Amino acid sequence: MENTNQFFNLSSTEMLNLWKTILRLEPVRRDCTVERDDGIDIDALLQLHIRQWYAHLLNTAPVEWLPVEDVKADVTLTLESGGKVSATVPTLCVRPVEWQLTAWQRPVTRFLAPGSHEAQVALDPYTGAGPCLPAAIDYGNRLLLLSVPTATQPALATATQPVLATATQPALATARCVVRPSDGTFSFHPDALATIPQWEQSHPTLL
Secondary structure: OEOOOOOEEEOHHHHHHHHHHHOOOOOOOOOOOOOOOOOOOHHHHHHHHHHHHHHHHHHHOOHHHOOEEEOHHHOOEEEOHHHOEEEEOOOOEEEEEEEEEOOOOOOEOOOEOOOOHHHHHHHOOOOOOOOOOOEEEEOOOEEEEEOOOEEEOOOOOOOOOOOOEEEOOOOEEEEEEEEOOOOOOEEEOHHHHHHHHHHHHHOOOOO
16 A cells, blocks of 8 residues: 555554544543443444444545545456447455556546546547546546557458458556555545544535
């Protein structure tokens, strides 16, 4: 993973203890005994809040706060008609950050919503995206990458066999994504800690 030297990398237990400290639930008093049989399981409740907070963080927080990995080795590319490329997104990827096909002159860092006006423009054969100004449409479990250049077959055209345009076989230069740690740990920049008290109060949207 990238940019994790200054990150917290915490187990579930370590994260729970840190959460309690931030919310001033620790240290606990041990000079008295209290017994109840109708109380809630505070640890289980806090662990649920932690999972919700971390999922929201991965989806919305600044990339600089989050674990990022180049997953191009785990991506399967499928060449479609018109030079469009369908790319599978590995399950640990939460959201794309920067993708580039080797045929592109620049990477894509903004990913379009399906059905949006920008996506329709990018798909248009006359105004559509290409190697000089590429685009990517995010379908969640796959990206549609637009597009790779086409080349004319060298065979001579005839009345019954016209010259055909074929797309260049696609390959990825980079496929950087925000990822969920595969070992179940919580990896994030310390700056994200400031959002925890607000999250417990109102579950705000992280900017």
